[in-house]
Amino acid sequence: MAPATLLQNGLIVDGTGRAGWQGDLLMRGDRIAAVTPPGKIDPGTLVSEGTPQAIDCTGLVIAPGFIDVHTHDDAAVLDGPAMLPKLSQGITTVIVGNCGISLAPVVTEAPSAPLSLLGRLQFRHASMASYADAVNAAQPAVNVAALMGHTALRMRHLADLRQAASPAERAAMAADMQEAMDAGALGLSSGIFYSEAYAADQDELVAVASVAARNGGVYATHVRDELAGILPALQEAAWTARQSGLPLVISHHKCAGPANWGRTRETLPLLEQLAEGQEIGMDVYPYTAGSTVLREDLVDGIIDILITGSQPHPEMAGRYLADIAREWGVPQPQAAVRLKPGGACYFQMREDDVERVITHPLSMIGSDGLPHDERPHPRLWGAFPRVLACYWREKGLLQLEEAVHKMTGLSARRFRLGARGVLQSGHLADVVVFDPARVKDVATFEDPQQFSDGIERVWVNGVQSYTAAQRATGARAGRFVRRGE
Structure with a gap:
């Protein structure tokens, strides 16, 4: 069990979006034991823990560990469980299986696109339960929650990817979806933007998505078209979620291509209108x-x-x-x-569109980094500190508490993560301490693999796993996170 740790005199930004306040936070084992004004933690609680390690956080922010809702870290958490690109940003939980792309249930030594975005070595898990076991065996430094990928289901079960699934193929896909939900998956993701899933029709999508709905899941989708056809693509995604009875998350919402620049003035009002009748969210990364x-x-x-x-x-x-x-x-x-x-x-993309999406109340932050690229997009190492540096501190488009909420509490609520994302007694002790005056991304397109500045300390399930001075501490306290945990 992790030792008790007392963080003192920091600015508590608790993940709910409410105003920050000066306070102390006590961690005991893998849980938060207390969050109070300075010096107000019950002495009896401290005595019962023995003498906790006390860390002065004067001038620093104490926040929930960041939740990266859009990753392709499925294989990275197995191949490179130290997970420094994420841990060094203050990220304590990654959601994998996005854009219809997941390791399970495909077993192959020669993955083709788009599954090859996940690397080429880990396609050996015929079920979500097998993948969950592999995550726990690897003991990554961050928590891992998973979506089941619709494209992966197609590539396992369809005879011809150029066609919609037959009734028998839909039934086989639905059976794998049920297994995934039983194993704790968060829900279904799709990527009908990609040619391997473009032929999927509504019957196919609803047949699989309905299984996730019956089990309390969510539906995240890389929509069919982010270019000229963005509006009907958003309507199609909303219709699929509505017919299936699922909350909807639009993946990396953008208006792509010069002909579409400025059209977030159309897409965001459409999403607001749709959200009046169903639960809708979206994720976004802070780059053009x-x-x-x-x-x-x-x-x-x-x-x-x-x-x-x-x-x-x-x-x-x-x-x-x-x-x-x-x-x-x-x-x-x-x-x-x-x-x-x-x-x-x-x-x-154009920056004004990115700004509109990032500041929209429905949006959460996701990196969408590709860890197996030889020269990855800098978002793999810098997305979360960039939001704080650029959109809060420099541009003033977000309040600090609002930015943290988009990285923590809102993300946990959208994806049904349970006792994470908010600093409160009884929640799991995923915590980041950062310097609000210094936090910033350093990774660039020319030199993308660089540590961000200002992330001082990170705890995962109560275990200190990263410090600015030491980088990775060597501790790997992450685990597979089942839906609702």
């Missing part, structure tokens, strides 16, 4: 570039495209597609085809 597999249909000759990796031409990682195409003497789409399979950062 996204990152995914390399696709020639996303090459428009206007936006910048940075190559993050290429199997046939690994030497091109870190270079811009326009420069590569010029060097090869071919059009950019042709160069993209020659670089495939690979990945890229697409500078396809």
Whole structure:
């Protein structure tokens, strides 16, 4: 059991969104034992714990550990359980299985796109229970909660990915979805943006999503179109969730492509209108570039495209597609085809759209980082401190308490995480202490693998796992988090 720890004289920003206040926090084992004004923790409580380790947090913020609601860390928590890219940001829980992409229930030695976004080595779990066991055996430094990926279900059960699932295939997918929910999955994710799932019809999606609904799950979706067809794509996602009886989370909401810049003035009112009749949330990352597999249909000759990796031409990682195409003497789409399979950062958003989404009451923060990219998008290492530095401290678009709420309490509530995301007695002791004057991202597109500044200490389930001075402490106290825990 972790020793008792007393954090003293910090600014308590508890994750609820209410105003911060000076106080103390006592951790006992893996739980928060008390949160009080300075010096007001019951002496009897302190005596019963022995003498706790006392840490002066004067001038620092004490907050719930950040929850990264949109990750592709499914294999990373097994391959690299120290999880420094996330732990060093103050993240204590990651939600995996997003965009329809999950390790379970696919078993293969040669994963194709988009499953290859998760790496190539860990596709050996035919069930969510097997994956959960693997997480607990790996003992990662962060907690792991999981969605079941619709595309992964398709790739296991469909004879032809160019078609909608047959009744028998829908039944097989639904059975795997039930197994996942029994194993503690949070719900279903889909990525019908990708060609491997684009043919899915409403009958197929509802057949699988309804299983998650009957078990108290959620539905997170990378919608069919984030370009010109964004409005009907959002309506389709809302219809699927409504027919299934599920809360909806729109993944990494954006208006992509120059022709769509400014259209958050349309999409956000639509989501507000839909939210009057059903539960809807969305996640967002604080950058104008996204990152995914390399696709020639996303090459428009206007936006910048940075190559993050290429199997046939690994030497091109870190270079811009326009420069590569010029060097090869071919059009950019042709160069993209020659670089495939690979990945890229697409500078396809505009900052005012990002600001509108980040400040919207329905939005949570997710990094959407790809840990297996050779040169990953800097959001993998910097997304959460960037929100605090850029959108709170520098631009003043968010209050501190509001920013923390979008990273903690709101996220826990949307994804049914139970006793996490808020600093209160009895909750699990996932805690971050940061310096509000210094916290900022350092990772850049040119040098993306850099530690953020200002994250002073991180506890996962009551175990101090990161300090600014020591970096990783060597402790790995994370676990697989079942729905409601």
